[in-house]
Amino acid sequence: MDRRDFLTAKRRKGEKAPVPLPAPRGLTSGINPYGGPWTENEVIHLLKRTMFGATKADVDYFKTRSVSQAVDELLNPTAPQPGPPVKEYTTSTQPGTPDANIAQGTTWINDINNDGTVQSQRIGSYKKWWTGVLINQDRSIREKLITFWVDHFGNEASDVGYGNWAYRQHDLLRQSVLGNFKQMVDGVTKDLSMLRYLNGYLNVATAPDENYARELLELFTLGKGPGSQYTEADVKEAAKVLTGWQINATTYTTVFNATRHSTVNKTFSSFFNSTIITGRTGATAGQLELNDLLNMIFASPECAKFICRKFYRFFVYYTIDQATETNVIEPLAAIFRNSNYDIRVVLSALLKSEHFFDVLNQNCYIKSPADHIVGALREMNTVFPPLSDWNTSYGMWNFFYANMINTGQNLHDPPNVSGHPAYYQEPLFHEIWINSDSLPKRNQYTDTMVNSGYTRNNIRVIFNLVPYVQQFSNPGNPNDLIDDALKYLFRNQLSYESKKAIKTQILLSNQLYDYYWTNAWMAYTASPTTANFNIVNNRLKPLFQYFFNLSEYQLS
């Protein structure tokens, strides 16, 4: 329905307004398995959406599999989990909490230290480490999906103030990233960082604190979709169920304190079928009632629908019209529910579907800052120092992490508990990433990486353009070179006229004939001297800078 009609229509008093669905997009495809062509185009589409960028090596690898095999491999990571973050900061000299237990270069994740400075340094260490993990990601969906879950649960690590707890939450989500969503919510409910961030640790029978209960329903499980009709009273009752959990700050453990738990029966609204959760006493009361609460929440079809819509917006596109709701969201939600909330099962259905590969769903996804920054590093095969050089590595990761923040995304520190607005804010959604502040900064970042790179401890990371184009079949031909580079970097191909203009003005330095480039390239391959290298490199630099500055590059 048109929004304007909707606003003038009469409604009965007290009736909740229906959320208007966007105008149709003309997509009718559903979740039947995709059976169309499996060329580089489709492989690149799949990889850019599920990993950070599509490198040529990964594209070549998956192209030899079937669609189904490729998705299965992406959903079943075999690479070992990355090692934990290490102490790369200078040791605190606080007399009370000296932080002397661990040496530099070894991990701090099991070391308890309640000094604010130390914990703040550990948050920094964790963020740098995580950026490094993204850059060195394995050939699977794992790392991208972890960023989804961390944003979904919306904790601000710097607000909570404990690096150990932030890492603990990250690891909880990492371990269950492709597992069972209900168990994940159970774990998150008792997670130290979450208890602290949404005041669960202050939630006591005598004066329940509703903060976590509200967000559990509104942001983590049921959402505020048109069918989600739980009430304010439900929030208050859920808060009572969740009373009694506390944080032991000397052991960094969650404890349940039965004396702080509300033992009354909790009665919910008709939306929850007037469920009554029996008040319990004793040491097991908290977990038993939490089980009941999650059983009740997850019995609602709204839960699967809400999460499937979030998956959809994260992996496919942000517009969900009536056809998408009917043909994609509802059947996916049924699969999710019937699998008892198995994340791998529902993502498998989505990523293998006709709808996912629908040509109208390709090339329309505005890259997040992480996608843009990490994706470019990976696609350009950027060479980093070995991980054993932790001092240099962390310093470099910090540079890329800072660039993500500068362009609007702070992993594990979203603006508020709702996560980053690009994943929920009507009507702009992903377009929020791109504005007159962030877009020039994105360009500034790629300009830097093309031209000067980033140097630390006399080691430089830079987009190495000559080796990059050498991976293609015929880099001596300027037309082939441009076609090949654009095939992997862009989803939207440029017109013949544009490519010709770019070739002539940049690669040929306004010369008329292709052989100017060919001769320069052959001279370099025959004799890779510094002088010959510079000749080709100095033409490739403005070429790639220009590519990265085109609006097309912001899409995947």
Added chain:
Amino acid sequence: MKRRDFLQKSIPAATLLPALINGYSVKAFAADSPLVQALMQGVTETDHVLVIIQLAGGNDGLNMVVPVSTYSSYFNARSNVAIPQNRILSLSGTSASGLHPAMTGMQNIFNNGNMKVIQAVGYPQPNFSHFRATDIWMSASNSDQEVFNGWAGRYLNYEYPNFPTGYPNTSMPDPLAIQIGSTTSLTTQGPVVNMGMSITSATSFYNLISGTTDPVPNTPAGKELKYIRLVNQQTQKYSTVIRNAANTVTQQVTYPTNNSLADQLKIVARLIKGGLRTRVYMVSFGGFDTHSVQVNAADTTTGAHATLLQRVSDACKAFQDDLQFLQIQDRVIGMTYSEFGRRIKSNSSVGTDHGAAAPMFLFGSKIATGVLGDNPSIPANASVNDNVPMQYDFRSIYSTILEKWFCLDKTIVSGLYPPNINSQLQSLPLFKSSISCSTTPPPPPDPNVDSLITNYPNPFTDNTRISFRTEGGHTLIQVIDTLGRVIRTLLEKDYPSATTDSVNFNAEGLPTGVYYARLQNGVTQKVRPMMKVRP
């Protein structure tokens, strides 16, 4: 993206014009309605500026504006966070309520006669979710409506109906709205595009090479590509004017350090003084979600909330002082709001949970000082469910600002709101009677200047005669606009001896506003402000 293309696809062509202005009910306005007539007159003249200060997280209004007259109920309801009665800052002219002790800056603005406190601002059926409530405040929707554009966006869309097509141009060379920060706000979202732009720093823009323009297909991919290209173009278009505006201001008052709101307001003052015609600025300051440890138990006048309020207060005070220093105080008002207030009764975590109505502040030299409304009624034994009842609908504040400050006709203002609340909008006494719509008159003439160069009539509509005195020799008369650009050289010649003379300034076709006539004669130079007004 071309707005017309969009509209032609989405609504019947006959209703094109009203839809452009309204963004709400295309059926409500016929082609001969006053709204359409008003549109034909072009942009409303004004050099007024609104600075919207968002206090994100839900500010505890009861501890910001403390009810003195009902202090015992207030104290009973929240003894663990209550401000001691003897520490409440008093406000001139009222003994019923006072300010949090950390807000000496705002007390100063109020007692100097430049601030309005509006009690218990809210809306029917309050929502307690942060991001839904924020959307309601930004969109000015009803509680049970989803509206995907913002109140300031609809206003700017009315004034500049084809934006961004054809912008910037000579009558509006500057961004329509500026958000300090990296994200674009729903407040300035228009029916089709966002009317605002975001900057984090006024001087550090980055030059972009221009993109080629392959056509875009009519697909989701094409939609996004168009959008990115548009931002790309806007960035280039506005970066120069913003940088230039920022660079013309070299001196400001000292702002508090370690205060991000002050940092933001400092940029705003600089851009206004620098000559931008931008009407709406938005700044945001967060951390007000004080569920726990809102105050220090030992001294409830200190703690997290006190720190936040002090920063707000110090930042606004510095901003107001700066406006005065820059002599733009009559053109600017500031407005604070938060998505909700907090519960009357505090919780045992020494904090307060999500609540409903809360006070708003408006400040500026044209704001009539005083407290509007009564102290919130607080039950003698407040329960956990008790909320501050609404006294003023927040949309009445918005509509009063649009009508009195931005000089919009009342019928147009109501067209910018959901139809069913039009009749409930109040026109509130927020401004001093000295407020004038349209352009602020130039400062009073300096006799020293006037003896050398004057003009008559002033203000003028199309023509005014500039009289001057020369000591002989080379003499130059120029006209300069508010951006500092020389737009006319009216006279340049050598006089054989000292004399008086005059020259006509024909301003037909120029936008209304302030211009400066500049006399240069030997080592002497004098400037005379002139004002062009609508006939």
